[in-house]
Amino acid sequence: MLEIDGLVSAYGRIEVLHGVSLKVDAGEIVALVGSNGAGKTTLLRALSGVQPVKKGSIRLEGVNIEGRPPFERVRRGLSQVPEGRQIFAPLSVADNLALGAWTCTSKIEANREKVYELFPILSDFRDRQAGSLSGGQQQMLAMGRALMAEPRVLLLDEPTMGLAPILAQQVLDIMRTIRSMGTTVLVVEQNVQAVLRVADRGYVIERGVITTEGSARELLNDPRVHEAYLGV
Ligand SMILES: Nc1ncnc2c1ncn2[C@@H]1O[C@H](COP(=O)(O)OP(=O)(O)O)[C@@H](O)[C@H]1O
Numbered sequence: 511m512l513e514i515d516g517l518v519s520a521y522g523r524i525e526v527l528h529g530v531s532l533k534v535d536a537g538e539i540v541a542l543v544g545s546n547g548a549g550k551t552t553l554l555r556a557l558s559g560v561q562p563v564k565k566g567s568i569r570l571e572g573v574n575i576e577g578r579p580p581f582e583r584v585r586r587g588l589s590q591v592p593e594g595r596q597i598f599a600p601l602s603v604a605d606n607l608a609l610g611a612w613t614c615t616s617k618i619e620a621n622r623e624k625v626y627e628l629f630p631i632l633s634d635f636r637d638r639q640a641g642s643l644s645g646g647q648q649q650m651l652a653m654g655r656a657l658m659a660e661p662r663v664l665l666l667d668e669p670t671m672g673l674a675p676i677l678a679q680q681v682l683d684i685m686r687t688i689r690s691m692g693t694t695v696l697v698v699e700q701n702v703q704a705v706l707r708v709a710d711r712g713y714v715i716e717r718g719v720i721t722t723e724g725s726a727r728e729l730l731n732d733p734r735v736h737e738a739y740l741g742v
């Protein structure tokens with residue numbers, strides 16, 4: 511579904527991704543974990559096309575999309591939920607969702623109903639200003655907005671950041687529902703243990719290099735992962 515090979519990316523002369531390779535199969539939930547500053551957000555932004563890439567390829571359903579503009583990647587089925595959510599605070603919940611559907615404007619109503627089914631709280635609050643929602647609700651809105659474009663692959667950047675544990679768990683559990691609706695998920699998290707409990711496979715990134723990969727179970731039992739990320 512998504513195949514990244516030898517991706518190199520830099521800010522000016524400072525290279526922060528040093529040849530990252532990973533793949534996500536159709537129907538998988540894959541977690542990318544690593545410390546602050548490891549390059550996770552840079553990688554997701556490179557996939558979306560808003561961060562320049564120096565070398566490497568990004569294949570989406572077999573087509574190399576590297577070098578293609580961001581809007582084309584969205585059209586081809588890649589949607590990102592950015593770090594920090596980036597919802598439009600002054601607009602209503604319903605309008606935030608509508609803005610996510612710019613690739614398929616004829617389906618705004620139908621897709622919005624699907625999002626409301628997935629997140630009933632957004633349906634209750636459809637006319638409220640997005641900025642008045644709680645952090646967890648804003649995360650749901652950001653996910654819903656990305657789903658409005660009918661992505662084949664959903665990229666999530668730290669969806670549980672700043673959320674209380676119960677809400678964080680809800681947000682992670684929703685990834686399973688999203689997967690069951692036919693969308694493949696690549697999720698970046700610092701909440702390592704929790705994300706590996708819902709993911710199928712995972713990768714560990716350290717200083718711009720993938721250092722470990724395996725099934726979620728393997729990573730949960732990996733002593734290096736324990737030592738570095740689970741505080742054991
Ligand atoms: N806009 C930027 N300009 C310069 N350096 C940046 C910028 N954004 C991130 N970096 C640097 O790139 C590295 C990776 O950052 P980032 O991808 O945000 O990591 P993560 O998401 O894993 O916390 C860090 O060393 C960070 O300081």
Ligand SMILES: [Mg+2]
Pocket residue numbers: 550551552593668
């Ligand atoms: Mg980040």
